[in-house]
Amino acid sequence: MNDTLSNILHIDLSRKRFWTEDRNELFNEMIGGSGVAINLLEQECPKGIDPLAPENPIILAVGPLTGLYPIASKTVAMFKSPLTGNLGESHCGGRSAVAIRFAGYGAIIIKGASETPVYLSIHGDKVRFRDASVIWNMANSYTVGRILREKESGSGIRSIMRIGRAGENQVSYASVVTETYRHFGRLGLGAVFGSKQLKALVISGKKNIPVSDMKGYRETYKEIFKLxxxxxxxxxxxxxxxxxxxxxxxxxxxxxxxxxxxxxxxxxxxxxxxxxxxxxxxxxxxxxxxxxxxxxxxxxxxxxxxxxxxxxxxxxxxxxxxxxxxxxxxxxxxxxxxxxxxxxxxxxxxxxxxxxxxxxxxxxxxxxxxxxxxxxxxxxxxxxxxxxxxxxxxxxxxxxxxxxxxxxxxxxxxxxxxxxxxxxAFGGNEMPGYHTGPATHLGFLIGSRHSHLDGAGYSIDQKALAKNSKPSATEIIDKLIEEEAWRQILSSLVICFFARGIYKPELISKAFKPIGKEFTEEQLKTIGLRILKQKYRFKKREGFSLKNLEIPERIFQTETPSGKLSKEIFNEGLKIAELKLTSI
Amino acid sequence: MKRLSVVDVNLCVGCQCCMMACNRRFGEGGIAESAIQIKSIGGVERGFIVMVCRACKDPPCMKVCPTNALTKRPGGGVILNHSKCIGCKRCAETCIIDAISWDESVEKPVICVHCGYCTDYCEYDVIKMEEVK
CATH class of the missing domain: 1.10.569.10 (Aldehyde Ferredoxin Oxidoreductase Protein, subunit A, domain 2)
Structure with a gap:
């Protein structure tokens, strides 16, 4: 049996059609997750569209290690964000990634818009467009989950992604809820679902993943599990x-x-x-x-x-x-x-x-x-x-x-x-909970998702505080970009960022071997930078510029652990970031 | 002889690492050939069910097998002879705790052999190997 990772499921909600496409070359080159999704977004999202227009694609992507190794269990969603009007990327766990992988797909692309409320029922190769009129405008997203649990098969191995009223009403920061407690939270995927009248997506499957060296696989698995x-x-x-x-x-x-x-x-x-x-x-x-x-x-x-x-x-x-x-x-x-x-x-x-x-x-x-x-x-x-x-x-x-x-x-x-x-808000996205110093805010500004998870600036600030050092703007920007570039590899493998300290380049290379794939540390780092660069290419295409970013005055007024922030470090930092991000 | 035993289902977090382990031990990566299944009671907030063979001394599944593909395993449960099995599903239908999984690719049952490989991958001691008297 072949690995079905390179299978992409296309869904057209306007015409109620679906088909699959093999993109082996894309997965070989860009791994999966974020790397594959940004390529598909560039191809599928027409320039300058309204994020709530039917043309805005929803791309869901998983990775080669999903289902094979523990904690490679995130699904990357990409779309044009109704909140920022630019790159939308959100990661979700639950059963979503494993279910997509075992259903036999590496990615799903949903385009168009339905004329009436619909939900997608995907069980392996079977894809159905089901009428969701009854569950549209239901007051409680928990109830929607309960109903779909009763209606659909795949108990234990399925993922049920759904929106609530906020998504139906296209609130720019509406989320998509999966397995009740995990989310595609940030940047408004829920509103994009709502704009397509897509209430939910249920997916399950039981496809195995072939491994060329079973003994090696079991050993590497054991090692990772221990860590x-x-x-x-x-x-x-x-x-x-x-x-x-x-x-x-x-x-x-x-x-x-x-x-x-x-x-x-x-x-x-x-x-x-x-x-x-x-x-x-x-x-x-x-x-x-x-x-x-x-x-x-x-x-x-x-x-x-x-x-x-x-x-x-x-x-x-x-x-x-x-x-x-x-x-x-x-x-x-x-x-x-x-x-x-x-x-x-x-x-x-x-x-x-x-x-x-x-x-x-x-x-x-x-x-x-x-x-x-x-x-x-x-x-x-x-x-x-x-x-x-x-x-x-x-x-x-x-x-x-x-x-x-x-x-x-x-x-x-x-x-x-x-x-x-x-x-x-930074780049149009509301602020995460860190006022640790300059790096966290510079990270919100220059991060491709304007998220604390892009370059983890809060960690740079806290390390500097512990060492009582004051990193320069160049040092901060370098670290943020280096971290964000590396995280592109983790999110292409869809490894949860919590395990970033475990899945080091060497271990990742090792995990690939039993499935007959080779990536050296150098290759991985190069691909990471390339993905980040591609994200910025998309952002620029859609009108993003580091030059006209607004910084809320409030962050300069309220003390951080290292005192009040200086504006100079931000002016300098953004200039450096502009240079670096265009030259990578 | 030992058998696989579910110690405390309330400790289960629903990670399904046992399912992946079972599949890995006997097949490829995945869950299709796993003899142990974990699912929520109906929403993860209410907890989980562990569905696996509990090594009956007098196994009902064996009694309904029309081809004698199932024989008694020392210590409880059954051993499946693949070549004799005709995939009639009677064993799976007879087991009232749904402990017999079904491998759709070959249309044959998947039945726990009580090897204990899964227990090494349960971080929360939900399952363990137990000596049978």
């Missing part, structure tokens, strides 16, 4: 990413109240430790990953109308959600925070963009840039869980002009109402 049970990985299983709340707050790097401050007085109450002690109900894993970093809190709630009646919700929490919906909004109660997280999950929004948007709106209302006329009667203020819960629903439902505007992100909202200086 994944070391302390370096266990931290993600124990407290999980929320372990960072207390140390980052101590450092003075945890953005709070729209980054009016970088220390949150109630951090302890919403810390990983608090959640573990009082709420942690279960930890689960993505398919083919022994780490199990997904932390689910059990929240018991009484029904007000019905005595002795309770429900227990399981709610997924992580560092970024605690930051965006917690400290950024001044939320001091862990229960209140969990409810906001749940609301975001139910409606299918990106938690980070939603939190930052609400933080901006709160400050805008404080400063009387907007009034209750805009907010639909709400008086947004820090720690006011009830108002925030309503506002989240107003965004998803797009109830009035203001929420329609806010649903396009803070860059857009502030261009209309004012308050740019405290609109915390």
């Amino acid at each position: 994944l049970s070391t302390a370096e990985m266990r931290k993600y299983h124990e407290l999980g990413t929320s372990m960072n709340i207390i140390p980052l707050n101590k450092l003075g790097a945890l953005p709070a109240k729209n980054l009016q401050t970088s220390k949150f007085e109630n951090a302890e109450a919403i810390s990983g430790e608090t959640f573990e002690k009082n709420f942690l109900g279960r930890r689960v894993s993505c398919a083919h990953c022994p780490v199990a970093c997904i932390h689910l809190a059990a929240l018991r709630e009484a029904y007000e109308s019905e005595p002795y009646f309770y429900k227990t919700e399981m709610i997924s929490y992580d560092y970024e959600l605690i930051y965006a919906l917690g400290s950024m909004l001044g939320i001091t109660s862990p229960q209140a925070l969990l409810k906001l997280m749940d609301e975001v999950e139910i409606l299918g929004l990106d938690a980070m963009s939603t939190g930052v948007a609400l933080a901006w709106a709160t400050e805008a209302q404080q400063k009387e840039i907007i009034t209750t006329k805009e907010t639909n009667g709400l008086k947004l203020k820090w720690n006011d869980e009830e108002s925030y819960s309503k506002a989240i629903n107003y965004i998803a439902a797009q109830v009035n002009e203001f929420y329609k505007t806010l649903g396009k992100g803070v860059t857009y909202a502030s261009s209309k109402y004012g308050g740019k200086e405290f609109a915390l």
Whole structure:
């Protein structure tokens, strides 16, 4: 049997047709995941299109090691982002990657738009377009998952990707939810699904992957598996990413109240430790990953109308959600925070963009840039869980002009109402939870996804702090680009970034051998740079320039652990990045 | 003799590394030929089910096999003789815990041989090998 990785499934939602295409050369050259997806995006996405137009392709790609080795379990989605109007890339775990791989595909391209709500049912070679009218406009994304679980086969091995109301209403930062607790969160894939009237995608399969050297494969597998049970990985299983709340707050790097401050007085109450002690109900894993970093809190709630009646919700929490919906909004109660997280999950929004948007709106209302006329009667203020819960629903439902505007992100909202200086977005994408120093913000600015995960600037800042050193703009930019280029290899192999310390170049080369593929460390690094360069080529094609990037004034006003940021390092850094990124 | 035993299903995180291990031990990379299956109870938040042969002393699957392709394994469970099997699926239908998987590529059952290879790849001690008296 041949490896089916190079099979690409094309789906045309307008004509309800599908076909497969073999792109062996593309997978051989660009590996998979991000590398393959950026090539397909360049080919499939016409220049200058509206991200919500039928022509915008949704590309989902997995990698050669998916299903073969542990933790190569991410699916890379690429599309033109409705939030930034530029490169959209989002990674998701759950069962998504393994299911796509075992269904017999390396990538899926979805184009066109359906005239009526539809969901895709893909089980191996069988692809069906199914009427989704009944589940369209359903209030709760959990319910949609439950219904599809009953309706579809493949229990245990399938992935169910779906959107909520936010995606249906094309909120620019709507997410796609998979297996209830994992997401294509950032940059608005949910809105692209919604624009195509694509409610969900169910996929499963049982195709084996041929291995030329079984003995070598088993040995290498064993070695990798062992490395994944070391302390370096266990931290993600124990407290999980929320372990960072207390140390980052101590450092003075945890953005709070729209980054009016970088220390949150109630951090302890919403810390990983608090959640573990009082709420942690279960930890689960993505398919083919022994780490199990997904932390689910059990929240018991009484029904007000019905005595002795309770429900227990399981709610997924992580560092970024605690930051965006917690400290950024001044939320001091862990229960209140969990409810906001749940609301975001139910409606299918990106938690980070939603939190930052609400933080901006709160400050805008404080400063009387907007009034209750805009907010639909709400008086947004820090720690006011009830108002925030309503506002989240107003965004998803797009109830009035203001929420329609806010649903396009803070860059857009502030261009209309004012308050740019405290609109915390970089390249159009709302800020992640790190105010660690210059590298993190330079990373948000120059990263191809404007994400903390692109070049991990927060790590550069923290290492510098530990060594009491002040890296120059050149040093920071070099490190960011080097890291982002290498991460292109990880995301082409769709290895979770949590395992970046395990899957070093040497180990990756070794993992390839039993499947008859050879990549040297040098080759991998060259391909990584090439992918990054291609992403920038796409970004430029769509009008991106490092020269006209806006930097919110707020980041210069609020202390970082190394003091206030200097503008010079940003001016210099962006100039250097411009030179380097055009010359790589 | 030993048999594979499910110790505490509440410890299961649903990573499915046991499934991949079983497939790797006997076949290629994947899950199609795995004799152990993990699925959620209905949403991962509610936990998981481990579906695997529990080594019956008096195996119902064996009794319904029309070609005697299944014989008693010392220590419980059965041994499959592939050449005798006609792929009628009666064994799989008879097992009420759905512990017999089906290999669609050859239309034959996949039945746990209690080798214990999967237990080395369960990080959470959900499954272990147990001595049978």
